[in-house]
Amino acid sequence: MTQLLATDPNPFFRPWATPFGIAPFGEIAIDDYRPAFERALAEHRAEVEAIATNPQAPSFANTIDALEVGGHTLDRLCGVFFNIAGSDATDAIQAIQRDMAPLLAKHGNAISLDPRLFARVKALHDKRAELGLSSEQMRVLEKTYKNFVRSGALLDEAGKVRMRAVSERLAVLGTTFAQNVLKDESTWTLTLSEADVKGLPDYLKSALAQAAKDRGKDGYVMTLGRSMVEPFLTVSPRRDLRETIFKAWVKRGEMGGDSDNTAVVAETVKLRIERANLLGYPTFAAFKLDETMAKTPGAVRDLLDRVWVRAKVRAAEERAALAEMALSEGMNEPIEPWDWRFYAEKVRQQRHAIDEAEMKPYFQLDRMIEAAFDTATRLFGVTFRERTDVPVYHPDVRVFEVARAGQPIGLFLGDYFARGTKRSGAWMSAFRSQENLTAPVLPIIVNVMNFAKPAAGEPALLSFDDARTLFHEFGHGLHGLLSNVTYPMLSGTAVARDFVEFPSQLYEHWLARPEVLSRFAIHAKTGEAMPVSLIDKLIAARNFNQGFGTVEYTSSALVDMAFHSLEDAEGLDPIAFEAAELKRLGMPEGMVMRHRTPHFTHVFSGDGYSAGYYSYMWSEVLDADGFSAFEETGDVFNPELARRLGEFVYTAGNTRDPLEAYKLFRGREPDPEALLVKRGLVKAA
Incomplete structure (x- = not known):
């Protein structure tokens, strides 16, 4: 690994003397990325070549550990660049992303299809039972071997050549697809008159006015962000406008050109x-x-x-x-x-x-963030302290230090509002994942949303579905923040795709609990808590x-x-x-x-x-059955269940088979009927 020098002109090759070693975003210029990729890729190639040509017999340390340690600078660079490419993608960032996609795919192929590397990994895998490995090391070895095989390591030379071409082209297509959708979402707008917004609730008119202001216009502007489209479709009496907006919304990526x-x-x-x-x-x-x-x-x-x-x-x-x-x-x-x-x-x-307009003032963004944090405190003993001295990539981003038993365990970033340079949807990502291989590395996790930004001085108001999305993504965030594993490969959310949604979907359940709503659903204007009668109505209507x-x-x-x-x-x-x-x-x-x-x-x-x-529904079987375990105890914050959930799911990463992890938490396999009951498609027995 190249030594980082304080005098290096490129910030990606300097030590980051920032809180938690987060990227010094203000020091990074657009012109730093391309040369950083060139140097980081070359550095990683040299590290991999040293492993492949090591004259010593393959050992876990000189092969598997070495592969896991390698590429540190490239990982640091990708952690920054691809998070920015998703949440603040200027034209310049998108151009770099298009150029880097095939190069990164080519780089990955050079590693996974290197017969010298695979020979070393295979030699270890063949005698794995004799190596005296820990359970986590055994899982890393198994996954490393499978990753090589699934990348084409067993193919003949002609097959490898074709695999390289296919994977590199797929990388280009995936980038193109995402950028095309972003282009349609960011360029389509509909200017609305005062008559067009007549009868709309104040929160929606405010969001439409802010969208116009953001684009240097007067009046009101509709965009194709879900957090604006869905409320408009829900409350606007203008059928003609609903039709126009809906048709544009479902035609994203299919508008020609x-x-x-x-x-x-x-x-x-x-x-x-x-x-x-x-x-x-x-x-x-x-x-x-x-x-x-x-x-x-x-x-x-x-x-x-x-x-x-x-x-x-x-x-x-x-x-x-x-x-x-x-x-x-x-x-x-x-x-x-x-x-x-x-x-x-x-x-x-x-x-x-x-009435949605009656309900929405109770779901203030700031209070819902507090609710998500408080739930984590009650379940897992973690605390959150906002930091204003941490560099951020956009002024809207908020930063929180996360601690447990008084000791910092990571940073959490919240990027909540829609903007033209952000792709649609909501997601969790990591600027840096947790690991303990050569030294303890604390995670830096981000949740990205696309909530409508309110006018200056006004509180951001969410729908109940928006609030549920916030809890969902924070469940992913906790999966990354609470991770406590040795190997980067197994860290946090690096689990089977149809298991990764379990921690996030399970977390949604706590939002709809009276214990949470009564404390955090506070009316934006009156300051009063949501009445019990309204909470009861909300819960009764959850399957509507x-x-x-x-x-x-x-x-x-x-x-x-x-x-x-x-x-x-x-x-x-x-x-x-x-x-x-x-x-x-x-x-x-x-x-x-x-x-x-x-x-x-x-x-x-x-x-x-x-x-x-399908993974969301597969995981929903787990989350519906899993939350019923808490309900069965009569305490949705049951300490023993929360301990097992934390130990075997949220902190464990991919250190064991997901079904085994679930059974260690729940005490048995999941019951698929719980999904149908949760959705109200069948009645509980």
């Missing part, structure tokens, strides 16, 4: 099939699921089909209720997708006496419109699986394929997928959730 993703998806699916075939799998789904809890596409479809049938029945009942409400108000036309949220809100008000939500999600997961279960994608038309698959499934009228194919970034901006969008 150079940001259209149709051809990108077709080529991606085709190359993923080829990659799977090279490795001996009939489909990409079969390849991808081999390293998950589900194991096979059949197991995934069994779960999704079981839910899909019940969700369609519930959605049909809901649609009939919406049509009846619409008719009572003089709208004698079929319920279209841009009508669903609007009339669903009216039915919800009628059945549960809940669940058929809609389940169909939205499950259709997306089923289409993802359909694309990646193809054995041949020659001549694939992704839009036609999506439509045909939805028709085969019997997609209910008046509904669309939560994420249509051209903007399905989970699946097509990289391999993360490809053939894996």
